[in-house]
Amino acid sequence: MKRVSFSLLFLLTHFAFTTAQTGINTPSPSSTLDISAKNSTGTSTDTEGLLVPRVDRQRAQNMTTVPVSTLIYVNNITTGTLTGTAARIDSAGYYYFDGTVWTKLVTSLNIYNSDGILSDPRTVTTNGNLLSFINGVNNVKLGTSATEASLSANGSSRGWLNLAGGSANLDYYVNNTGVGQLVSFGTSTQLSIGSTNASPLALKTNGTDRITILSNGNTGVGTSTPNTKLEISSGTANISGTKLTNLTSLSPISTGQTLGVDSAGNVITVANPAPASVTTASVNITTGASFNVNDTTVIMVPGTSQTVAIPTGGKALFINFMLGIDYGSNPAGSGASYYEARLYLDGAATDCYMRTQEYGPGGFSAQFSFNTVKFLAAGNHTIDVRMTRTFNNGVASGTNMLCIPISMSFNATYLN
Known part of the structure; x- marks a missing residue:
């Protein structure tokens, strides 16, 4: 009997080396190793399948001279660390060796019905096709838990971001000459810029606030703490900072009142003197x-x-x-x-x-x-x-x- 078993084993091995194809549960293998279920249909309760080596993360991390494509199943990540060849082993699952690190075998995800996590930066190239996100009920949101959140629209000549409500539109864009613009159009009835709390609104150039509007409506030009509805600080003594380009000393005098300045620098009207009699x-x-x-x-x-x-x-x-x-x-x-x-x-x-x-x-x-x-x-x-x-x-x-x-x-x- 022993002699027969040995002979069968020798015969199977010899057959595998001469044909270069091995079949398990199949007399006609169609690949190097072809494994067929003993019961591919029916109600049998026998276990079918292929068991690959099961190791913990520490064991996988300590392997050396691992051939590319080696397959393992990591069943425990409480050992070892996320470093070296185990830098990507962050959960139990199947991993293959890509020549540098153990890489998870990730089943295909459908973003329409499954959530997922990107392990590395990804780029989607639409090849000239429009990519649209449409929600017929709720809002479409982009969010992050990081310290900084950014949304970028880059172009070789122009950058453009459009917000539309029906046929009312708001555009943020940089045009061909490098001019940044904020424009409303369409059926938009008003363009409002400001805050809904008590914080001031500031307009700046070259990194410096030039015009400031406080929450009480006081507006300062050259000052961030205006004390009146309009306060202009030229920054130069005895210079008002106000110029009326089309009104000069040569302009004809007509009806109206004279403008003057009081001791606090407020511009006031001075009653015109009654004609002398x-x-x-x-x-x-x-x-x-x-x-x-x-x-x-x-x-x-x-x-x-x-x-x-x-x-x-x-x-x-x-x-x-x-x-x-x-x-x-x-x-x-x-x-x-x-x-x-x-x-x-x-x-x-x-x-x-x-x-x-x-x-x-x-x-x-x-x-x-x-x-x-x-x-x-x-x-x-x-x-x-x-x-x-x-x-x-x-x-x-x-x-x-x-x-x-x-x-x-x-x-x-x-x-x-």
């Missing part, structure tokens, strides 16, 4: 009533008394007086006396007056004139001019000098 109380005559002047009394020059109504707030009154007279008599000792004409306001003498001396013995004429400005409070005021002889110089006291007016002009004027 002139209110004048005056008397201009070439003939008038004669009057007598002496040293014992002060007499009002006839025709000079006027009432002036000053409006609320008061006014500066511009007063001009001119009087030419002939002396109509020649009292004993006259010819060197002094005569004075003085302005009176509301019956009180002012500091505005003029004195003249007769022009030698028998002097027959004289001129008096003065100009002044007096501020008067609101209300009615009277003004007049009064005369007296201030130095007799030989004329007996109380002696009258007849004064005959030649011409007189007395004006009191203020601007409204």
